[in-house]
Amino acid sequence: MFEREKKTLSPLKKLLLLVLAAALVCCLFLLARRVSRDLSEQSAEALKLAVIRSAAQCYAVEGVYPSSLGYLEEHYGLVVNHERYIVAYEAFSSNLPPDVEVLEKGAEGR
Numbered sequence: 001m002f003e004r005e006k007k008t009l010s011p012l013k014k015l016l017l018l019v020l021a022a023a024l025v026c027c028l029f030l031l032a033r034r035v036s037r038d039l040s041e042q043s044a045e046a047l048k049l050a051v052i053r054s055a056a057q058c059y060a061v062e063g064v065y066p067s068s069l070g071y072l073e074e075h076y077g078l079v080v081n082h083e084r085y086i087v088a089y090e091a092f093s094s095n096l097p098p099d100v101e102v103l104e105k106g107a108e109g110r
Contacts, residue, residue, distance in 0.1 A: 055072060
């Protein structure tokens with residue numbers, strides 16, 4: 001009965017669609033990298049807070065801050081992914097809270 005005309009896109013419209021699709025893919029890639037970086041930063045901060053809380057728990061139970069990170073791992077159930085993170089744990093004295101820094105390995109280029 002009715003025949004529809006096949007509409008074809010002009011070369012200019014095809015090029016415009018291709019450019020828009022490429023721009024969309026680039027934006028999605030950049031967004032994914034940003035989300036990944038934010039999650040890594042949040043994970044490192046969560047680990048730092050876990051170390052500080054474990055040290056505070058040790059102080060509450062034993063009356064002294066632990067001298068090493070290993071003590072917290074061994075006696076207070078702290079779990080650290082040493083393959084992914086570097087944890088700098090500096091205890092100056094048994095009655096002062098330790099300084100804790102957490103760095104993600106391989107995060108220099110992010």
